[in-house]
Amino acid sequence: RAKVEGPGACIPYRHELHLRAMERNSIERDLRVALAQRQFVLFYQPKVDINTGRINGAEALIRWQHPERGLISPDVFIPVAERCGFISEVSKWVLDEACRQNSAWQAAGLPKIGIAVNVSAVDLRRPDLTDIVANTLVRHALSPQYLELEVTESMVMRDVDTVIGTLRRLRSLGVGIGIDDFGTGYSSLAYLKRFPVKRLKIDRSFVRDIADLRDGKVIPKVIIDLAHSLSVNVLAEGVEDAAQLEILRSLGCDEAQGYFLGRPMPAMEFELFLRHAPNGLHPDAAIRHAV
Numbered sequence: 609r610a611k612v613e614g615p616g617a618c619i620p621y622r623h624e625l626h627l628r629a630m631e632r633n634s635i636e637r638d639l640r641v642a643l644a645q646r647q648f649v650l651f652y653q654p655k656v657d658i659n660t661g662r663i664n665g666a667e668a669l670i671r672w673q674h675p676e677r678g679l680i681s682p683d684v685f686i687p688v689a690e691r692c693g694f695i696s697e698v699s700k701w702v703l704d705e706a707c708r709q710n711s712a713w714q715a716a717g718l719p720k721i722g723i724a725v726n727v728s729a730v731d732l733r734r735p736d737l738t739d740i741v742a743n744t745l746v747r748h749a750l751s752p753q754y755l756e757l758e759v760t761e762s763m764v765m766r767d768v769d770t771v772i773g774t775l776r777r778l779r780s781l782g783v784g785i786g787i788d789d790f791g792t793g794y795s796s797l798a799y800l801k802r803f804p805v806k807r808l809k810i811d812r813s814f815v816r817d818i819a820d821l822r823d824g825k826v827i828p829k830v831i832i833d834l835a836h837s838l839s840v841n842v843l844a845e846g847v848e849d850a851a852q853l854e855i856l857r858s859l860g861c862d863e864a865q866g867y868f869l870g871r872p873m874p875a876m877e878f879e880l881f882l883r884h885a886p887n888g889l890h891p892d893a894a895i896r897h898a899v
């Protein structure tokens with residue numbers, strides 16, 4: 609397709625580009641009505657203590673219930689929202705909804721858990737991010753210890769001094785900071801020490817290979833030891849089976865998240881999951897025994 613053989617040869621390629629641009633435009637246009645029409649929804653995925661099976665928290669993950677296209681993944685629309693300047697509105701909604709929901713669960717007497725919200729690079733550069741977070745916590749009477757913000761390595765490595773300032777203000781509010789997809793970005797170990805971080809999340813690409821490759825354990829082990837030497841909690845993302853969980857446990861990993869421990873689920877379903885967790889332990893006996 610890249611070969612140019614004549615005037616007509618480029619048409620399929622051009623056509624494809626055009627379609628993609630159209631798709632982006634239509635997503636962009638639809639995004640503007642999505643908030644007003646309440647088309648966004650948060651799913652919640654459990655974070656589990658690897659040694660006890662206790663449910664320590666949940667990550668809030670946005671989905672877009674599009675009236676014609678069905679459920680759209682954040683990997684599709686978040687980048688578009690970032691580019692068209694709409695992300696701040698989306699992020700405010702996510703933060704508000706996650707805090708509202710967590711506060712409602714606590715009021716209903718469910719085990720108290722922390723909720724993690726993903727923050728985009730654009731949000732992190734807003735000088736008023738700390739104020740927005742503080743106001744949201746007050747609005748829902750949620751104690752800051754029950755909120756965590758997830759940022760990626762590449763986000764914090766750009767403009768380090770500004771970001772450290774923002775993260776420190778958030779930390780002094782009492783909100784936790786987690787570094788997402790750890791190991792995939794360009795992180796500097798020297799900077800890592802300066803970040804007020806509570807948790808490193810090992811990217812799921814390292815977890816995927818952990819049981820298969822002869823040296824699949826090397827990087828997870830390095831990250832786990834690094835986290836512990838910095839007195840930071842470490843969580844493995846994307847745990848899909850018992851073998852991966854067992855290896856991570858043997859390497860000293862603190863927490864795990866992944867389809868094996870629970871898929872991202874709608875609020876109602878997550879609430880049942882939490883309710884049926886005896887003493888806050890994972891409701892699935894197989895998982896309680898695996899950990």
Ligand code: C2E
Pocket residue numbers: 653668669670681682683686699702726727728758788789812845846847848865866867868872
């Ligand atoms: P992330 O924060 O790293 O979230 C983890 C992603 O891995 C989620 O995809 C989750 O559904 C998926 N996952 C969890 N366990 C497993 C597993 O065992 N196996 C596999 N294969 N995948 C697993 P999701 O929900 O599609 O989100 C994708 C990304 O979109 C997130 O990556 C995050 O960067 C972004 N995102 C999601 N929600 C929000 C949001 O509210 N705001 C912003 N700014 N970004 C968001």
Ligand code: MG
Pocket residue numbers: 667726758788
């Ligand atoms: Mg995340």
Ligand code: MG
Pocket residue numbers: 788789809811845
């Ligand atoms: Mg991640």
Ligand code: MG
Pocket residue numbers: 789
């Ligand atoms: Mg990710």
